[in-house]
Amino acid sequence: MKQVIIIGAGPAGLTAAHELLSRAKDMFAVTILEExxxxxxxSRTVRWHGNRMDIGGHRFFSKEDRVNRWWAQRMPPQGAPAYDDKALGRECSLTAGGPDPEKEDRVMLTRRRVSRIYYNRRFFxxxxxxKPQTFRNLGLAATAKAGCSYLASCAHKLPETNLENFYINRFGRxxxxxxxxGYTEKLWxxxxxxxxxxxGSQRVKGLSVSAVLKDMLKKAAGKKQEADETSLIEQFQYPKFGPGQLWEEAAKEIENMGGVIRKNCSVKKVHTEQGRVTSVTVQTESGTEELRGxxxxxxxxxxxxxxxxNDVPSSVAEIAAGLPYRDFVTVGLLVKKLNLKNETKIRTLSGLVPDCWIYIQDTGVRLGRLQIFNNWSPYMVAKPADTVWIGLEYFCTEGDSFWNMTDRQCTDFATQELLRMGILTxxxxxxxxxxxxVKKAYPAYFDTYAQIDQLTAYLDQFENLFCIGRNGQHRYNNMDHSMMTAFLAADNLLAGKNDKAAIWNVNTEKTYQEEKNESGEGGAI
Known part of the structure; x- marks a missing residue:
């Protein structure tokens, strides 16, 4: 049997292991090494005192049929969404304790997609x-200024040499x-x-004022949304107990098929010889060991x-050493209520605002985004009718003053920001x-990223090495894209091929529009 070493037990690593074992477990012995x-x-789900946290928010929506089938095999979809009085009453009944008797535990719920911007204490x-509310929030003068600015951007396109020009071309200055x-600078x-x-090309493809107008006209004409327009989706699937539920199920299946998952096992050295990776040296709780594959x-x-x-050319080593990342902190707060009034027509449990997450545009606070876990799934909250379980998302750099705060300092800081913003009273x-x-949550697109093609060309010389997933490719991929890199890598192994082009080309097509993280992680906009 061929020995397959998979580094990382995230969506890409687990998908690759599952794919190899489910299709050819007599051919491959699979070991996953998780740091x-x-x-x-x-994509894990964090459990805390009966409540669950989703790290970064994960909408399960993909145009990839292969991904959708894989999700459905692990966790069948709920079916048509139900937002009537009966459905709301069923969610309220959760406070009595125990699982919902009308649903299996392993199921994908159908949820509304509601994401809004909180700017100057108003929702956009x-x-x-x-919509008329947008113009009322902006005010007449700001609306006129924005309109003229957008028309000017249509008449005079800037060279898209940076992200600023990319956004101005699509929205106006x-x-x-x-x-x-301000939000982008806060994030990165x-x-x-x-x-x-x-x-911008990767994360907000096709999203612009003209795209919004086009979508609005389609809806007015009664036309259905096109499958690839993920920027504007109105509903999505979500595991009953958060995204980690899916990956925990996948891990069980992998182990049942004979796969080995080694936790607390960090890869420190990658040994190469004559165009191949021969082994890795890992650090475990009991010491170091070398694993061949x-x-x-x-x-x-x-x-x-x-x-x-070993033996990496200095130019390649410099590019790798300069690749930037942004680190991430989530603060979970269980609160009695939010000082936010639901002024939408969407009915919610206990009158809560309907948002899955709220982008915080106020540059006077460090907070980047706020998740409301009750709205992702009421099963994420121990008492969803009586309390609100929220996640406050902060972007920082490992080792900086924010990262180094104690737990108490950080949670007190987050609480004070919500008080200043009026979200808590x-x-x-x-x-x-x-x-x-979370370390290295977001691979960033500056510094030596401009030379990344030289780095990937070097790695492609190793015929038995396949780079998959978000960090494995230094690409801000969604979860479904990370899974696709794993599918394609597994296909290569099964077919005895070592051409990596298709794997690197995942999520490079220009027609796949996305808001951000419809199925992935993070806090970008």
């Missing part, structure tokens, strides 16, 4: 719409300044003019992968807190 004590990577739809400039720690336009699938950060390899409304820190 942490958890599986699922950033995201993507920005042309005024809307860019309101809804993109860099001004948009210093970030490659490649990021025939194939290696890596979803570890490219920076760390190359740093651990009293600190006494906070019933419980928790903090999660």
């Amino acid at each position: 942490s004590a958890e599986i699922g990577g950033i 739809d995201y993507p920005i719409t042309m 005024t809307l860019y300044g309101m809804f993109f400039e 720690g860099r001004h948009p003019r210093d970030i490659s336009a490649d990021w 025939d194939y290696f699938l890596s979803s570890m950060p490219l920076k760390d992968l190359v740093c651990g390899m 009293s600190a006494s409304d906070v019933l419980d807190t928790h903090r999660e820190r």
